[in-house]
Amino acid sequence: MSASYDGFWKICDDNGVCHCDWRLTVYGCEEEKHMVPFYIALAAFSGLVGTMAAILGYYRIILLNQTVFDCRTGFPRPKPIESMIVFGTAFNILRMIHAIIMVTDVAPNVAFRSFMFEFPWHFGIGALACYLFGIAHTLSDSNKTVYNRWIRSPIIIDGVCLIFIVGPHITNNVCSIAAGVYAIRQDYLIAEGFTNALYWFWTFYTGCLGILILFAGLRLLRLLTRHLHERQQGQVCIRKVKLGTLKVKIIIVAGSTCLTGFAVIMILYAACRIPITQNTAENVAIACVWMFNGVAATAAIFMGIVLNPRLATLAASFGSSSGGGGTSANRSHHMSTSSGTNETATATQSESKWQATQHTSMTSGWTAVDSKPKYSLGDIKDMPEFVTPGGETIRSQIDEDQLNYNAMTSIARAPPRNLSSTEDHRYRHVENDTITLSSTTGLNTAMQHSHYY
Numbered sequence: 001m002s003a004s005y006d007g008f009w010k011i012c013d014d015n016g017v018c019h020c021d022w023r024l025t026v027y028g029c030e031e032e033k034h035m036v037p038f039y040i041a042l043a044a045f046s047g048l049v050g051t052m053a054a055i056l057g058y059y060r061i062i063l064l065n066q067t068v069f070d071c072r073t074g075f076p077r078p079k080p081i082e083s084m085i086v087f088g089t090a091f092n093i094l095r096m097i098h099a100i101i102m103v104t105d106v107a108p109n110v111a112f113r114s115f116m117f118e119f120p121w122h123f124g125i126g127a128l129a130c131y132l133f134g135i136a137h138t139l140s141d142s143n144k145t146v147y148n149r150w151i152r153s154p155i156i157i158d159g160v161c162l163i164f165i166v167g168p169h170i171t172n173n174v175c176s177i178a179a180g181v182y183a184i185r186q187d188y189l190i191a192e193g194f195t196n197a198l199y200w201f202w203t204f205y206t207g208c209l210g211i212l213i214l215f216a217g218l219r220l221l222r223l224l225t226r227h228l229h230e231r232q233q234g235q236v237c238i239r240k241v242k243l244g245t246l247k248v249k250i251i252i253v254a255g256s257t258c259l260t261g262f263a264v265i266m267i268l269y270a271a272c273r274i275p276i277t278q279n280t281a282e283n284v285a286i287a288c289v290w291m292f293n294g295v296a297a298t299a300a301i302f303m304g305i306v307l308n309p310r311l312a313t314l315a316a317s318f319g320s321s322s323g324g325g326g327t328s329a330n331r332s333h334h335m336s337t338s339s340g341t342n343e344t345a346t347a348t349q350s351e352s353k354w355q356a357t358q359h360t361s362m363t364s365g366w367t368a369v370d371s372k373p374k375y376s377l378g379d380i381k382d383m384p385e386f387v388t389p390g391g392e393t394i395r396s397q398i399d400e401d402q403l404n405y406n407a408m409t410s411i412a413r414a415p416p417r418n419l420s421s422t423e424d425h426r427y428r429h430v431e432n433d434t435i436t437l438s439s440t441t442g443l444n445t446a447m448q449h450s451h452y453y
Contacts, residue, residue: 009110011277019277022287023117024110026102034284036103042291043099049299050092056302057085075158078165080134081305087127088298094120095295111180118176118198122168124294125205127301128213128255129164133157135216164209171201199270203263210259217252221245243307250304258297265290 009025012018020029026036060066061082068083069076098116101107107116136157175198182191224245228238265286268276276282 011274013278019280019283021277022283024113025105027105030280031284031287035287038288038291039099039102042295043096043103045292045299046092046096046099046295049295049302050089050096053085053089053092053298053302056306057082057089060085077137077158078130078133080131083130083133084127084301085305087123087130088302091120091123091127092295092298094123109180110183111177114176114180114183115173118172121202121294122172124298125168125209125259126165127298128209128259129161131251131255132164132209132213132216133161135213135220136161160212164205168201168205172198172205175201195273196270199266199273203266203270206259206266207263210256210263213252213259214256217248217256220248221252224248247304247307250307251301254297254300254304258293261289261293 010018010020010029018029020026020031020035022031022035026032026039061068066082067079068086069078071077094116098120101113101116107113175194179191179194179198182188182194224241228241228245269286276286
């Protein structure tokens with residue numbers, strides 16, 4: 001069946017039945033009765049989500065005095081949550097404006113409508129690219145092993161994310177405007193070529209970004225889960241990590257699902273746009289997914305950002321998939337006052353120092369560190385505290401006995417006096433000690449700033 005163009009707005013068959021290119025118009029075609037309600041619903045839904053995002057952005061940026069860009073490194077790096085809110089707000093507001101234009105049928109210019117349909121999506125993909133930006137830098141700052149084996153250079157992160165943020169504004173805008181201009185000139189063959197190129201570009205951007213967000217998100221979740229299992233620093237810290245993990249899951253699932261679905265539609269549209277447009281059922285189905293895919297994803301992401309502990313308890317089964325259930329029993333033994341929390345943190349650092357030098361003690365027989373009293377609370381830190389009638393805890397008594405034992409054995413562990421400071425330093429495993437502490441120390445810093453949730 002051959003197809004003819006009616007000003008590039010509609011595609012008509014040999015029987016005179018016309019099908020709308022619903023990106024440009026929705027009137028005078030078979031899809032009118034479906035597409036007009038769709039655009040009305042899209043305008044309402046996008047306006048609601050955009051308003052919610054604007055309020056959230058006002059709260060975080062104005063009231064909490066958060067910045068959208070971090071310029072401390074000399075390169076303006078968008079902060080993931082704040083920049084995602086700003087880009088998401090622009091995306092939904094522009095989508096609402098485009099829907100109103102389509103329903104009211106104003107500004108009947110092919111080039112303008114083609115541009116207005118594509119332009120909001122640049123901010124949508126930019127919002128998710130900013131979050132990928134934040135995940136990558138969080139991982140590089142929190143774990144040097146991940147930095148060396150996976151990222152290697154912050155310039156690579158900046159370059160990749162800059163491509164996804166700026167690239168669509170260049171390539172896709174050129175294609176959409178050129179397609180409209182050539183359609184006005186009735187050079188439909190070239191206009192069709194620019195339209196196909198446009199959606200191949202969208203396939204590349206959405207497909208690659210969806211894969212990268214899923215990959216980086218799983219890395220971040222693995223790091224958070226490891227921290228939750230190994231470093232239990234009190235009930236408040238654990239709740240914060242679990243809530244942050246749940247927020248990351250929501251953002252990753254919503255973002256990667258939206259981008260993957262969008263990439264599949266882009267492949268179909270780039271390969272066979274004309275046959276799809278001439279089939280009313282397929283045209284309406286793809287239009288429905290295309291219209292509400294982005295706004296539904298941004299709504300889910302914004303709900304994840306505003307999630308609080310009370311709402312998180314309703315999704316406990318979703319959050320427990322990270323393996324947090326196995327830590328509940330141990331977590332109950334670590335509830336204490338603020339001073340007790342500080343003591344536990346000090347003991348944890350001493351344990352890491354002891355573990356870093358233990359291997360050297362086994363191979364060389366002694367180290368220079370052995371000349372100083374050292375002890376580990378690794379075997380007793382998980383014991384519950386029992387209060388004696390005199391008010392002392394059994395754990396404090398064990399600590400005192402352990403200190404006395406270390407003091408008695410320090411002389412036996414002391415190295416020969418003829419050991420020079422150079423040899424002392426040679427036998428230390430400083431690198432292992434640094435690797436042991438780097439992941440937890442960096443992640444604690446990232447958690448304090450909460451850049452990724």
